[in-house]
Amino acid sequence: MTSHDVDPLVARMRPFGTTIFAEMSALALRTGAVNLGQGFPDTDGPPEMLAAATQALNTGHNQYPPGPGIPELRAAVAAHQRRFWGLEYDPDGEVVVTAGATEAVAAAILALCEPGDEVVCFEPYYDSYAASIALAGATRRPVTLRPGVDGRYAFDPDDLRNAFSARTRLVLLNSPHNPTGKVFTPDELTLVAELCQEHGAYAVTDEVYEHLAFTDATSGHVPLATLPGMRERTLRISSAGKTFSCTGWKVGWASGPAALVSALLRVKQFLTYVNAAPLQPAVAVALALPDDYFTAFRADLQVRRDQLIDGLTAAGFDVYTPEGTYFVTADITALGGTDGVGFCRTLPERSGVVAVPTQVFYDDPEAGRRLIRFAFCKRQEVLAEAVTRLRRLPEVR
Numbered sequence: 432m433t434s435h436d437v438d439p440l441v442a443r444m445r446p447f448g449t450t451i452f453a454e455m456s457a458l459a460l461r462t463g464a465v466n467l468g469q470g471f472p473d474t475d476g477p478p479e480m481l482a483a484a485t486q487a488l489n490t491g492h493n494q495y496p497p498g499p500g501i502p503e504l505r506a507a508v509a510a511h512q513r514r515f516w517g518l519e520y521d522p523d524g525e526v527v528v529t530a531g532a533t534e535a536v537a538a539a540i541l542a543l544c545e546p547g548d549e550v551v552c553f554e555p556y557y558d559s560y561a562a563s564i565a566l567a568g569a570t571r572r573p574v575t576l577r578p579g580v581d582g583r584y585a586f587d588p589d590d591l592r593n594a595f596s597a598r599t600r601l602v603l604l605n606s607p608h609n610p611t612g613k614v615f616t617p618d619e620l621t622l623v624a625e626l627c628q629e630h631g632a633y634a635v636t637d638e639v640y641e642h643l644a645f646t647d648a649t650s651g652h653v654p655l656a657t658l659p660g661m662r663e664r665t666l667r668i669s670s671a672g673k674t675f676s677c678t679g680w681k682v683g684w685a686s687g688p689a690a691l692v693s694a695l696l697r698v699k700q701f702l703t704y705v706n707a708a709p710l711q712p713a714v715a716v717a718l719a720l721p722d723d724y725f726t727a728f729r730a731d732l733q734v735r736r737d738q739l740i741d742g743l744t745a746a747g748f749d750v751y752t753p754e755g756t757y758f759v760t761a762d763i764t765a766l767g768g769t770d771g772v773g774f775c776r777t778l779p780e781r782s783g784v785v786a787v788p789t790q791v792f793y794d795d796p797e798a799g800r801r802l803i804r805f806a807f808c809k810r811q812e813v814l815a816e817a818v819t820r821l822r823r824l825p826e827v828r
């Protein structure tokens with residue numbers, strides 16, 4: 432047997448195929464469908480930020496920046512967290528710039544987890560989490576979020592209690608949550624915080640949608656690090672991509688106590704070392720924009736959310752109103768669907784729209800079998816066209 436006869440990929444990565452986004456985006460291209468699958472905006476971010484990036488490119492900010500990120504950006508990250516959440520971080524030692532939130536999450540897990548350690552996370556989960564946990568040789572302990580009669584996704588507190596064990600190293604929490612749009616309430620966060628402290632676990636929070644908890648959410652966004660006893664055990668992660676409509680820039684950051692940040696940085700320096708030199712000063716400009724920018728950004732997305740919810744409801748879907756993020760989930764049962772993966776594979780042909788099945792974000796495929804996700808971070812005319820197409824769906828099925 433030669434080495435060509437076997438899959439060269441390490442065993443721990445074999446369960447992870449090509450992401451569903453690649454498959455669905457290829458399908459969108461081939462069929463000319465409106466792509467509400469992947470969550471990227473189709474408009475540019477604030478002009479002040481774009482101008483600052485152009486200026487940085489043209490004025491020599493093109494070589495390796497410092498390992499933890501440029502001082503202006505670290506200061507802006509710290510000031511932004513003080514302004515919006517009352518959290519204090521020292522820009523020198525408690526903030527590190529990363530290649531997007533994705534790298535920050537991966538570096539945090541690789542830095543903190545020994546093989547065999549357990550990571551508590553909520554499913555459905557963002558697709559990179561499972562792969563990062565597997566790369567570290569750790570084990571994920573998922574807690575399932577299910578839509579309740581009130582239309583809100585929630586978890587059973589006993590499921591969360593049972594997910595913790597003597598091997599729990601950290602809990603990975605994403606709020607506002609992709610793909611469900613759930614914003615964790617202070618009561619839910621309190622239970623997470625209590626269990627973390629009881630088990631001596633760290634928390635890693637993915638807060639890339641920190642500015643997208645809508646005004647009618649049960650509660651506003653509350654960073655886990657603001658709860659008693661949590662700042663000292665939490666790595667808080669966010670990124671410019673979603674807040675400033677620049678998902679291709681991949682500028683993220685992590686903040687936390689110096690020991691945790693320095694552990695993350697130790698791994699990060701060998702993953703990418705540094706990234707995005709001319710974009711870092713531009714993101715510093717964006718983070719310092721007046722409150723109006725952030726309020727208008729949220730209001731604008733909320734209008735588009737409502738437009739898509741109305742359209743999906745008119746098309747016959749049972750829609751779960753998201754309290755935050757770029758996404759809305761819908762149940763396909765009323766449209767005769769029994770399996771989201773099959774439904775989404777044929778949806779572009781049947782109606783000219785691409786969505787993604789949320790099943791692929793669960794360890795328990797039954798929990799998400801009939802749920803699909805649409806992105807509403809698109810221009811209103813694009814959403815209108817998608818809705819028009821979807822309303823023809825019952826006739827063609």
Ligand SMILES: *Cc1c(COP(=O)(O)O)cnc(C)c1O
Pocket residue numbers: 530531532533534557605609637639669670671672673678681682683
């Ligand atoms: C989009 C997204 C990310 C990725 O952020 P980057 O800054 O592009 O790496 C991470 N987590 C969640 C939940 C997301 O939706």
